[in-house]
Amino acid sequence: MTLDRYSRQQLFRPIGEQGQEKLKKKHVLLIGCGALGTSSAEQLVRGGVGKVTIVDRDYVEWSNLQRQQLFTEEDAGRRMPKAKAAEKKLKKINSEIDIQGHIMDVQREELETLIEGVDVVLDGTDNFDTRMLVNDVCQKHSVPWIYGGCVGSHGMSYTIIPQETPCLQCLLQSVPIGGATCETAGVISPAVQMVTAHQVTEALKILVEDTQALTGRFITFDLWNHHYTKMKVDRAKREDCTSCGKHPSYPYLLPEHQTKTAVLCGRDTVQIRPPYKIDRDLNEVRAVLTDGHIEQNPFLLSYHKEDRRMVFFKDGRVLIHGTKDVTEARNWYHQILG
Numbered sequence: 001m002t003l004d005r006y007s008r009q010q011l012f013r014p015i016g017e018q019g020q021e022k023l024k025k026k027h028v029l030l031i032g033c034g035a036l037g038t039s040s041a042e043q044l045v046r047g048g049v050g051k052v053t054i055v056d057r058d059y060v061e062w063s064n065l066q067r068q069q070l071f072t073e074e075d076a077g078r079r080m081p082k083a084k085a086a087e088k089k090l091k092k093i094n095s096e097i098d099i100q101g102h103i104m105d106v107q108r109e110e111l112e113t114l115i116e117g118v119d120v121v122l123d124g125t126d127n128f129d130t131r132m133l134v135n136d137v138c139q140k141h142s143v144p145w146i147y148g149g150c151v152g153s154h155g156m157s158y159t160i161i162p163q164e165t166p167c168l169q170c171l172l173q174s175v176p177i178g179g180a181t182c183e184t185a186g187v188i189s190p191a192v193q194m195v196t197a198h199q200v201t202e203a204l205k206i207l208v209e210d211t212q213a214l215t216g217r218f219i220t221f222d223l224w225n226h227h228y229t230k231m232k233v234d235r236a237k238r239e240d241c242t243s244c245g246k247h248p249s250y251p252y253l254l255p256e257h258q259t260k261t262a263v264l265c266g267r268d269t270v271q272i273r274p275p276y277k278i279d280r281d282l283n284e285v286r287a288v289l290t291d292g293h294i295e296q297n298p299f300l301l302s303y304h305k306e307d308r309r310m311v312f313f314k315d316g317r318v319l320i321h322g323t324k325d326v327t328e329a330r331n332w333y334h335q336i337l338g
């Protein structure tokens, strides 16, 4: 390592040499590696956070390149899984960091394993099902997590500290959090950067153990219209909250919340998960496909026929593009996989 790699960050007094040493020993888990995830990951890795784990279930598409900063045209052309494309790029940026990319749709079991030894979780997801799961797991394991979301030129962020602040479940009862439904309004890159600027700054405060400096406010902004608000939400914390209250039941960790089939937010896409863990041999899938257009890389196989496209992952998941109809998607799935 060149000695001055982190010099500018160490000169920043709240971090200093001591803070930098702390960062080296810390572990951040990023859920989702789209716009928010790639931006946060790059900042954390450049800043010298010792270990960064990235989880994402999707692959790179051309429409991602406008704002998902770690990806290239080659990644989109080859449909590289985001977790692996990001891992590769981040290792080139900073070879000193332990970077783990997992191609995975996080559910309870995966998340409860991944969270071990993690110091803070950053939200880079695009859907509330996953956020509520993250909220429950973080409460159960007492790990702070930082919510983030954006749409259009508008964004929001909030830092959730177990046993101290209200959790996402509490907030949903009292704060009008836009984006609780699937959004298709588009997004500009500066809104992404503004959200991750808040998320990563808050994460750094937690990682260097300067928790006094945390905002404690729910931040919302609209860059196009120059609005910025900081909302005090302490009173939103509920004693009877099922996630952070006196007698939590962690509802999102219950088996009935473990979805096998999901319509992906804002897209004509259905995801089907097999009911149990499998290691799918992509060559076997390829063997049963007699016509249509097939593309394959080491991680997935994409099959295109007429106006539908199916993407098979090695972990058994299939993404079915061209429909929002779960029954129709299941029919296509069974036509091919029996």
Ligand SMILES: [Zn+2]
Residues within 6 Å of the ligand: 166, 167, 168, 169, 170, 171, 237, 238, 241, 242, 243, 244, 245
């Ligand atoms: Zn709560």
